[in-house]
Amino acid sequence: MLSDFLSNNRESLIVRARAKVLQRRVPLPTDYELQHGVPLFLNQLIETLQMEGKLERPLPEMGPDAVHHAKDLFKQGFTVGQVVHDYGDLCQAVTELAEELKAKITTDEFHTLNRCLDDVTAEAVTEYGRQRELEASNAETERLGTFAHELRNLIQAAVLSFQMLRRGTVGVSGSTGNAHERTLRQLCDLIDRTLAEVRLESKIQQDVRFPLSPLIDEVAFPANLEARNRGVELVVVPPEGPLEVEADWHLLASAISNILQNAFKFTHRDGRVSLRTLAHGDRILIEVEDECGGLPPGKADELFRPFSQRATDRSGLGLGLAISRRAVEQSGGSVRVRDLPGKGCVFTI
Incomplete structure (x- = not known):
């Protein structure tokens, strides 16, 4: 029997296959x-052929054993x-x-061998697809859970501050009113960030050529309000002459906004954040300079990683800069940061 041939020549087959x-x-x-994969494959094949030999009719497929085996292989990194x-x-x-040993293996047994190998290969491919879909589903569930958790926290904070304001025990212009306004802005930021993620994931990008000045104006207006609320000055240096870019308007605006919000967050009160645009050869540079005091050694490379926080302020999820980089890169650009020791940072799109 073919299964006996495989069992009796197991070591030789392993050497050849390796x-x-x-x-x-x-x-x-x-x-x-x-070391481990080839023996595993051979053992499974022997077991399957032995099972076939005990049945009156051939197995239509390798069935649950193949699925279980495929799962184990992928868990082990194959x-x-x-x-x-x-x-x-x-x-x-x-x-x-x-052929070398002139083994007496019938044509039917070779057909069985080929069918078993076909079945297990097909099952491996199918199971791989299942595992990938499961991983994607789990990742999406985790991301949705994170979004819902942050959304709930912000809504709860907004409701509590609103209740205090409605009772009349505190003034709208006091710290509670400021906290309520800040929470509403954070809700807007969360929604804007999520919409940017949706555009990135769904590939609904629309790269068009447009003048840069209107986009800078659109971004600067709400950013200026945010800066004033944080006690920071925003200085917008207009482009030198008419500059045009080819990109997705919404993604680029979101990228600039996220970098500005990050700058406001870490610039000390009464500090300054600058937004400027300039031409450099056939490229356009959009720079945001803050006064965060500079970065710790080696921190610059970590800023664009998801869930990375820049300093002791742990508000937010640390996703803004990561989304900014993805948004810009998807339009063919790049984002980098330059440290100004003792002063701040310059983020360049």
Whole structure:
């Protein structure tokens, strides 16, 4: 029987299959794949053939065992490319060794071998797709949960401050009124940020050519109100001459707004934030300079990572700069930060 042939020549088949895996260029083989993957594939094949031999009729497919095996492989770090190629290498090793040893294997048994390998390969590809969909679903659920949690916290804060204002025990122009206004602004920021994420994820980007001045004006108006509320001066340096960009208006506006909000957040009271645009060759630079006091050593590289916080102020999720970078890069641009030790930072789009 074919299963006996595989069992009796197990070590030789493993050596041959490993040699074929080593010759592969894409995907590159790994040590774990060579040491553990090939024996796993061979063991499963032997078990399946033994099961077929005990049944009156062939199995229509490898069934739940193949699914379980595929799940284990992906948990151990195997890619679908490794699984498919390794099964193919094993099939070749079996065929070659059987021919060399002139083993008495019937045509039906070879058909069974090929069918089993086809089934397990198909199941591996299918299971890989299932796992990817599950991971994407879990990530989306986690992101939705984070959004809902932050939204609930802000709404609760707004309701509490509003209740105090309605009782008349505190003045609208006092600290409670300021807190209520700040919470409403944070709600707007959360919604704007989420809408930017939706545009990025759904690929509904619309790159068009437009003059930069109107966009800067649109961003600067609410930003100026935010700056005043935080006791910070916003200085907008208008472009030198008519400058045009090709980008998605909404994504670029969101990117600039997020960087400005970050600058206001960390600039000391009575400090200054500058927004300026200039041409540099065939590129346009949009710069936001703040007075945060400078960055700790090595911190610049971390600023654009999701959930990274810039200092002791932990309000928000640390997503604004990460979204800004994605939005700009999706339009073919880039974002970088330059530290001004002891003074502040310059963010450049």
